Structure formats: C-alpha cells, structure tokens
Amino acid sequence: MTRHWLNVISKEHVLRGVELGIVQANHGKRSAVERMRPGDTLIYYSPREGIRSGAAVRAFTAIGTVDDGPAWQADPVDLPDGGCFQPWRRSVSYRTDAKQISVEQLRGELDLTSSPNWGMVLRRGLIELTAHDHAVIARAMADQ
Numbered sequence: 144m145t146r147h148w149l150n151v152i153s154k155e156h157v158l159r160g161v162e163l164g165i166v167q168a169n170h171g172k173r174s175a176v177e178r179m180r181p182g183d184t185l186i187y188y189s190p191r192e193g194i195r196s197g198a199a200v201r202a203f204t205a206i207g208t209v210d211d212g213p214a215w216q217a218d219p220v221d222l223p224d225g226g227c228f229q230p231w232r233r234s235v236s237y238r239t240d241a242k243q244i245s246v247e248q249l250r251g252e253l254d255l256t257s258s259p260n261w262g263m264v265l266r267r268g269l270i271e272l273t274a275h276d277h278a279v280i281a282r283a284m285a286d287q
Contacts, residue, residue, distance in 0.1 A: 146183045147277035149255070151265045153197070154189040157204045161237045166209070168269040171230025173214065175269045179233055181211040186272065186280050188246065188265065202245045203280050207237035241284040252279050 150168050152160070160166055166185055168175035179185070185207050189200040212234055219229040250256045254273045255264070264270060272280075 146180065147272040147274060148179060148183060148185045149188055149265075149270050149272045149276075150185060151188050151190065151268050151270075153194045154192050154200050154204050155197070156194065157187045157189055160187075160235070161205050161207075164234055164237065165232040166207075166235045167217075167230045167232045170268075171217075171228065171232075173216075173231040176214040176231050176233045178269070179209045179214075181209055183209045184277055184281070185209060185235055186277065186284075190265070200243075201247070202243045203249075203284060204243050205237055206241045206281060206284055207235040210234035210236055238284075244280070244283045249279055249283055 150166060152168075166176060166179070186203055187205040189202060189204040191200055192198050210233070214231050214233050217230050217232055219227045222228055246253075246256065253276050255261055255276050258264075
C-alpha cells in the first residue's frame with residue numbers, strides 16, 4: 144500500500160535534496176527514512192527559505208516518489224563544534240514539472256489544515272498525508 148509523506152524542511156534544504164535525488168528527514172534520523180517504502184510519495188512543505196532564517200515561504204516546494212533500495216547513511220561531515228553529522232537518506236525521483244504552491248491556496252481543501260492548530264502538527268517534521276491531501280497538492284503543483 145502506497146503511503147503519502149509530507150516532509151517539513153527549509154526551501155534551501157529541499158533544493159539541495161532535489162539536486163542530489165535524496166530525502167533525509169527529522170535532522171537525518173534513520174527511523175524517519177526507514178518508514179518510507181519504494182513507491183511512496185513525498186511532498187515537501189517549506190516554512191522558510193533557511194533552516195532558522197530567511198523569508199517566509201509557507202508553500203509546498205517539491206514532490207517525488209521514493210525509489211527502490213534501502214536507506215543508507217551518508218558520509219560523515221565534520222561540524223564547527225567538533226561533532227560529526229552523518230544523516231540517513233533514501234533515493235527519490237523528483238518531478239521536474241512541479242511548481243511551488245502556497246499552502247494558503249489549498250488551505251480550505253486539505254484535511255491537514257482543517258483543525259485550528261494544524262501548524263503544530265508540522266513540527267513533527269515528517270508526517271503522513273491522507274490520499275486526499277496528496278491528490279489535492281499534487282494536482283495543484285502540476286497545474287501551476
């Protein structure tokens with residue numbers, strides 16, 4: 144059964160993931176990407192341009208399908224504080240025809256935004272979307 148995922152990430156990180164053909168979620172945690180299966184769909188929601196800075200985006204910014212193959216751990220990257228970052232990833236085929244669409248344009252149609260505190264749900268990072276929401280967002284991203 145195909146599942147539909149919404150990954151909440153800054154737009155600059157989305158663009159990097161699309162460029163590399165990968166997804167990582169929840170700051171590179173293994174459990175997040177291992178919940179995804181080949182054939183699952185993935186949509187990104189970007190609240191801002193940067194991770195903690197930049198202009199507000201508040202839009203769905205990319206869409207793709209999880210490729211066949213397991214999750215893997217990327218090469219380690221040294222951090223300025225002396226730590227090491229080695230995120231878990233999966234391969235994704237992204238749609239090149241998809242256009243960014245504001246959440247406000249779809250807000251009245253989505254199950255996701257039907258509750259008053261829907262923004263709090265996005266803080267989880269990676270959440271499962273209903274098939275209805277996936278269809279609404281995918282159609283809007285293709286029609287722009």
